[in-house]
Amino acid sequence: MKAAILTDITKCIGCLECVAACKEKNNLERDFPRSWHKNDGLSAHNWTSIIEKPEQHYIRKQCRHCIDAACVSVCPVAALQKTEEGPVIYDPDKCMGCRYCMVACPYGIPRYDWDKPAAYVQKCDMCIDLIRQGKQPACIEACPTNATIFGDRDQLLAEAHMRIDNEPDKYINKVYGEFEVGGTSVLYVSDIDLEFLSYPLKPGVTPLPDTTKTAMKAVPPVFVGMGALMGGIYWICKRREKLQGEKEGDKE
Amino acid sequence: MDRARVFKSILWTISGLGAAALATRFLIGLGSIANMNDAVPWGIWKGFNIFPGIALAGGGFVMTAIIYIMGREEYHKYAKVSVLLAFLGYITAATALVTELGLPWFVWHPIIYWQHHSPLFEVSWCVMLYLTVLFLEFVPVPLEETSRFTKVRKFLTKYKIVLVFLGIMISTLHQSSLGSMWLITPEKLHPLWYTQLLPILFLLSAIAIGPIMLILAILVISRIYRRKTDNQTLARLGVLSSFMVLTYGLVRLIDIGANGKFAMIFDGSWQSAIFIVEMSLMVIIPLILMGIRKLRNSSSSLWVASLSAVIGLGLDRANIAGVMLSVDGPRYTPTIFEVLVSLSIISAAILVFLFCIERFKIWDSKWEDPREDKKSRPDFDRSSEVWLGTPRLAGRTVYTLIFVISLAVGFAIIPGKRIYSGGIQKVASQKSLGGDTLFIDGNRDNYGVNFDHKAHVIRDSSCVLCHHMNQPNDKQSGCYTCHLDMYQRTDAFKHDWHANPTGANISCTECHAVDQERLASTAKACDQCHKDLIPPGATITVDKYMAPSYTDAMHFLCVDCHKQKAVELADKSNLALCATCHTSEHTDHFVDGVTDKYKHPYFNHVVLPENRPTVEGH
Numbered sequence: 001m002k003a004a005i006l007t008d009i010t011k012c013i014g015c016l017e018c019v020a021a022c023k024e025k026n027n028l029e030r031d032f033p034r035s036w037h038k039n040d041g042l043s044a045h046n047w048t049s050i051i052e053k054p055e056q057h058y059i060r061k062q063c064r065h066c067i068d069a070a071c072v073s074v075c076p077v078a079a080l081q082k083t084e085e086g087p088v089i090y091d092p093d094k095c096m097g098c099r100y101c102m103v104a105c106p107y108g109i110p111r112y113d114w115d116k117p118a119a120y121v122q123k124c125d126m127c128i129d130l131i132r133q134g135k136q137p138a139c140i141e142a143c144p145t146n147a148t149i150f151g152d153r154d155q156l157l158a159e160a161h162m163r164i165d166n167e168p169d170k171y172i173n174k175v176y177g178e179f180e181v182g183g184t185s186v187l188y189v190s191d192i193d194l195e196f197l198s199y200p201l202k203p204g205v206t207p208l209p210d211t212t213k214t215a216m217k218a219v220p221p222v223f224v225g226m227g228a229l230m231g232g233i234y235w236i237c238k239r240r241e242k243l244q245g246e247k248e249g250d251k252e
Numbered sequence: 253m254d255r256a257r258v259f260k261s262i263l264w265t266i267s268g269l270g271a272a273a274l275a276t277r278f279l280i281g282l283g284s285i286a287n288m289n290d291a292v293p294w295g296i297w298k299g300f301n302i303f304p305g306i307a308l309a310g311g312g313f314v315m316t317a318i319i320y321i322m323g324r325e326e327y328h329k330y331a332k333v334s335v336l337l338a339f340l341g342y343i344t345a346a347t348a349l350v351t352e353l354g355l356p357w358f359v360w361h362p363i364i365y366w367q368h369h370s371p372l373f374e375v376s377w378c379v380m381l382y383l384t385v386l387f388l389e390f391v392p393v394p395l396e397e398t399s400r401f402t403k404v405r406k407f408l409t410k411y412k413i414v415l416v417f418l419g420i421m422i423s424t425l426h427q428s429s430l431g432s433m434w435l436i437t438p439e440k441l442h443p444l445w446y447t448q449l450l451p452i453l454f455l456l457s458a459i460a461i462g463p464i465m466l467i468l469a470i471l472v473i474s475r476i477y478r479r480k481t482d483n484q485t486l487a488r489l490g491v492l493s494s495f496m497v498l499t500y501g502l503v504r505l506i507d508i509g510a511n512g513k514f515a516m517i518f519d520g521s522w523q524s525a526i527f528i529v530e531m532s533l534m535v536i537i538p539l540i541l542m543g544i545r546k547l548r549n550s551s552s553s554l555w556v557a558s559l560s561a562v563i564g565l566g567l568d569r570a571n572i573a574g575v576m577l578s579v580d581g582p583r584y585t586p587t588i589f590e591v592l593v594s595l596s597i598i599s600a601a602i603l604v605f606l607f608c609i610e611r612f613k614i615w616d617s618k619w620e621d622p623r624e625d626k627k628s629r630p631d632f633d634r635s636s637e638v639w640l641g642t643p644r645l646a647g648r649t650v651y652t653l654i655f656v657i658s659l660a661v662g663f664a665i666i667p668g669k670r671i672y673s674g675g676i677q678k679v680a681s682q683k684s685l686g687g688d689t690l691f692i693d694g695n696r697d698n699y700g701v702n703f704d705h706k707a708h709v710i711r712d713s714s715c716v717l718c719h720h721m722n723q724p725n726d727k728q729s730g731c732y733t734c735h736l737d738m739y740q741r742t743d744a745f746k747h748d749w750h751a752n753p754t755g756a757n758i759s760c761t762e763c764h765a766v767d768q769e770r771l772a773s774t775a776k777a778c779d780q781c782h783k784d785l786i787p788p789g790a791t792i793t794v795d796k797y798m799a800p801s802y803t804d805a806m807h808f809l810c811v812d813c814h815k816q817k818a819v820e821l822a823d824k825s826n827l828a829l830c831a832t833c834h835t836s837e838h839t840d841h842f843v844d845g846v847t848d849k850y851k852h853p854y855f856n857h858v859v860l861p862e863n864r865p866t867v868e869g870h
Binding site for chain 2: 223227
């Protein structure tokens, strides 16, 4: 099973029970508004948030747990990893705090403990411990309207398409997260456009890690090639010097 | 005052100011001095120190290639200084990196935790290796000063060519990988800068501008120490570099043209203006000044060309690593302290550079300021331990004094409150009728109830029961604003503001009992110190340090109702109508069904007083 979450924007009432449940489950600190917060409600102590849009639209923002995640591919110490179960998880013992994941994330999810001398990256882990026990993530458990549901990604995709097919007038004909950046484990069906979640990136269908793949594959050949090239030049120059020396020797 | 001393004094001042900011960063955290935020996780230290630093230190591997591999003997006199420059450039970048890392003591983690898909993994490996190579390349120079370790020195000198090869191979990799790092940000990075060729462009520009940085460094120190420069050799090096500059410029322009972005250069946006400035500084000006035979041999054109190229390269890296990344969130402007840290790292590196020039045989002779009066140094008479006095203040004394004073000034000007909360965001009071009756829109859908405010005031005789303490005079907000405010994480008590030296600075034991564990639950209640917190005659007390929050002003959490009613009612929109829940005149049944509202210890931590008024009386 590939764990996934489907959030139906039309069902969300914006009660923030998921936010509260997340805080409780992950033992997150109480939060103060800080100058370094983005205006989306997420922070180092808030792993999920509700963004309010006009006409009673509440959009739950959380880590998208991309199938081929940019943060996982850029982390130099493998502190971020895509688990077999589906969630992308963070290992604070490996992290060195470079924040490359924050630069790379197309959805701007990872947040940082800016006010701590020993600062870690913070993000949703889809309650991986609960999933491994066969339970649901805390936010799903807490949702009073079943606006956000948990399950296998393929089944949720089918469910999402079924909802859209049943009420084509209500929904935008698109499952957000089905194809963007190679697909995400957190899916949305919605009656309003959700592109703003990934601003400024207009997510294409290729996973972001592909962008660096070619360059990274070129590393060993470049290393050897450069050595060979320099060796060649060195040999030529030495030989020219030697020949020149002989020539001058002849003249004498 | 002589030139060298004035220059060094300035450097020491900057270092002192920066050191104070640096110490604060390590003691309190990045947020204490930096403006970096969740939207802009990398700031000026990346864009100004690390990326340009490494690129400009590229002169090291280029010069060793020219001298040792291509056998161009005329540049041999610059071999040591170029290696030193590269070494210090990398040390600068590494220091800036350690400053910037959240967990700097784990900077070695890439050695044991491998992740070969990451460009940064490769960069960190290469930088660590190359630092070692540079160290081994440079260490014979200071070793010349001592008679010990001659074997080590001879061994290193003998196998120098191996180090040169390694240096070039490693540098090629990480100079380009620094470009690969930005491949992951398509569309975030401005299209004039983003291209698949970034790694190649980074490598080319480092090869081109690295030697030009060396020219600039030589010009600067020659001026400080009043030495003559060999302008002809420098100009010839400049010509060599300008071929690379030309290559770089062509590759970049052709790439832009091939991707159909040529029109963007002249579209008049500020990004395009910066692009033109950058290309002029980095490519056009150096090409003109170094390409034309008449111009290039004059010292002033060398100055302008090298300065322009170096600034251009710095601008390019800063643009890619920050300026040209679009931001969704608070914009980033570096604080004065970030700038100071940046400059102080560079100042310290220049001081080390000058130290090496004065102490070691970088050139045939050691460079000392011609006006420096050696005899003016203070001294003890060793035999009698008598202070011989200071005819003129010696350098060391002056510099120490300058450093300590600027360090103190630095600490003095760092605002302590930066790290603490910016306060609660005020939410405008809308949709409230005010006065005796309030329109309460609890579900935020324009269906509301008229709330008899006056009756509640009379009955509760306290404002804080309903109104949170962070907006003590806010008596007319509708629930809409209040609930919104609550979701913005309000909290009445600020521990930092009470305990911190820059706050009220009261001791722990004023609130916490001496022999008890220091918990919020066992601390003194607010109204024990703040006597006027609760209006006289009020029926409630403030339980420990928390006040009732806005959520308690109406119907508990909306969720409880939703949970209860969602089962009975399929359509959620009906929940907004009063009659959906208020089926009878009395609301007692509603209160009975409400589940435990104190179950969230971290979110909206609220404990109501025991003797709170019941609904019955209404």
